Amino acid sequence: MNLLREVIDQYINRSGFFLEAFIEHIELSAMAIILVTLIGVPIGIIMSRYPKIAPPILSFVNFLWTIPVIAFFGIMISVLGLSTLNALFALLIYGLLPIVRNTYVGIMEVDKSIIEAGKGMGSTKWQLLFQIELPLALPVIIAGFRNMAVMTISFAAIASFIGVGGLGKAIWRGISLNNLSMTIAGSILIAALAIAVDLSLGYIEKRVLLRVQGRTKGGIVNE
Amino acid sequence: MIEISFKNIKKIYPGEKIALDDLNLEIKKGEFLTVIGPSGCGKTTLLKMINGLVMPTQGELLIHGKNIKDIDIIALRRKIGYVIQQIGLFPHLNIEKNISYVLKIMGVEEDKRRKRAEELLSLVGLEKETLEMYPRELSGGQQQRIGVIRALAADPPIILMDEPFGAIDEITRKTLQDELLKLQERLKKTIVFITHDIEEAMKLGDRIALINKGKLEQIASSKEMFLILELLL
Numbered sequence: 001m002n003l004l005r006e007v008i009d010q011y012i013n014r015s016g017f018f019l020e021a022f023i024e025h026i027e028l029s030a031m032a033i034i035l036v037t038l039i040g041v042p043i044g045i046i047m048s049r050y051p052k053i054a055p056p057i058l059s060f061v062n063f064l065w066t067i068p069v070i071a072f073f074g075i076m077i078s079v080l081g082l083s084t085l086n087a088l089f090a091l092l093i094y095g096l097l098p099i100v101r102n103t104y105v106g107i108m109e110v111d112k113s114i115i116e117a118g119k120g121m122g123s124t125k126w127q128l129l130f131q132i133e134l135p136l137a138l139p140v141i142i143a144g145f146r147n148m149a150v151m152t153i154s155f156a157a158i159a160s161f162i163g164v165g166g167l168g169k170a171i172w173r174g175i176s177l178n179n180l181s182m183t184i185a186g187s188i189l190i191a192a193l194a195i196a197v198d199l200s201l202g203y204i205e206k207r208v209l210l211r212v213q214g215r216t217k218g219g220i221v222n223e
Numbered sequence: 224m225i226e227i228s229f230k231n232i233k234k235i236y237p238g239e240k241i242a243l244d245d246l247n248l249e250i251k252k253g254e255f256l257t258v259i260g261p262s263g264c265g266k267t268t269l270l271k272m273i274n275g276l277v278m279p280t281q282g283e284l285l286i287h288g289k290n291i292k293d294i295d296i297i298a299l300r301r302k303i304g305y306v307i308q309q310i311g312l313f314p315h316l317n318i319e320k321n322i323s324y325v326l327k328i329m330g331v332e333e334d335k336r337r338k339r340a341e342e343l344l345s346l347v348g349l350e351k352e353t354l355e356m357y358p359r360e361l362s363g364g365q366q367q368r369i370g371v372i373r374a375l376a377a378d379p380p381i382i383l384m385d386e387p388f389g390a391i392d393e394i395t396r397k398t399l400q401d402e403l404l405k406l407q408e409r410l411k412k413t414i415v416f417i418t419h420d421i422e423e424a425m426k427l428g429d430r431i432a433l434i435n436k437g438k439l440e441q442i443a444s445s446k447e448m449f450l451i452l453e454l455l456l
Binding site for chain 1: 274276297298299300301302303305307309310311312313314315316317324325327328329357358359360373383
């Protein structure tokens with residue numbers, strides 16, 4: 001109970017510091033999430049147009065994903081130095097896998113008979129992609145986005161270790177000052193942010209899924 | 224007048240056996256041709272060649288006298304209705320948008336599309352409220368009725384049907400066949416209808432083509448075919 005008191009005291013006594021770190025954290029994560037989406041979704045779409053190049057690309061983003069985060073930041077510091085760019089780059093590398101994979105798989109898993117009907121009716125490639133394939137793949141793409149967003153928020157804590165700011169700062173400072181309550185206070189905020197984003201994206205994912213399946217009301221539907 | 228003409232058509236899928244072998248077939252304007260044969264005989268390949276989903280390896284396929292290789296495939300497909308066994312309605316679009324999809328990609332205005340969808344819906348005796356519903360909310364038979372009128376949306380001269388009633392229960396199938404015959408009486412489209420059900424082929428077709436192992440074995444009017452079968456059996 002003492003620890004809980006101390007954590008609460010942290011929030012009260014250093015509210016300015018935590019607020020600033022919290023905002024920095026959101027800024028960094030949001031930038032990374034937008035960047036990953038802008039790069040990852042087109043890669044996934046291109047892979048679905050040329051399925052032959054998909055396996056090597058998937059293996060590559062998978063490989064990037066398996067590099068230990070700390071090791072990667074360490075290497076990147078020597079290349080890009082201590083900068084926001086460095087942190088963004090690292091978050092991009094880790095975020096790519098879920099979004100690329102889900103965009104690709106989502107499009108590839110659209111029912112072949114629906115694609116054939118769309119094609120046979122005279123859709124151009126772009127019409128097929130934007131009117132049929134992407135809308136139907138959307139729930140899977142959002143699931144990947146959700147995965148990536150939560151991961152980015154938690155990884156952004158480690159980004160603070162290379163001096164970019166964010167809630168990782170509190171964790172880092174807590175560790176070096178041997179101040180447990182500060183570390184916990186920072187961690188709780190990151191976890192809360194991640195959970196809030198996860199829940200709201202989960203809600204959107206569900207809504208989109210129902211929409212795409214054409215279930216307007218929650219009532220009885222024919223299978 | 225000849226609408227579709229297959230001349231010495233051969234189709235070989237890479238690494239597979241011959242799907243169509245030196246096939247010659249002429250389909251007249253306004254005729255209802257049923258194509259029958261065992262599974263894997265090449266009948267679906269034949270059908271998909273007409274809307275360019277499959278290209279011939281050898282030979283010439285003429286549509287309205289023009290070689291399919293010289294035709295803009297996208298424009299051609301918009302003038303050919305296509306109905307498949309899996310129905311393939313778009314689950315994320317309501318019935319109105321499903322029916323008028325071709326019109327939309329052709330750039331027809333919204334209120335004209337709506338009007339056309341209503342018009343078509345009345346052809347198959349479905350309520351106007353159906354327009355706002357989604358494919359999932361309809362029964363299999365209703366879904367395929369939508370599948371059929373969706374193919375009619377741009378008023379195409381040719382309709383291709385690939386075992387459209389194959390996955391539908393016996394009783395509904397009979398109704399759908401009757402409805403299709405009635406529609407055809409009014410619309411006089413050129414219909415190519417694939418089936419593996421001889422009864423269905425005889426009931427619907429003005430002529431029946433029998434395909435086996437990629438070859439056209441027999442083509443005859445339903446009356447002639449009836450006599451041929453009687454002699455054989």
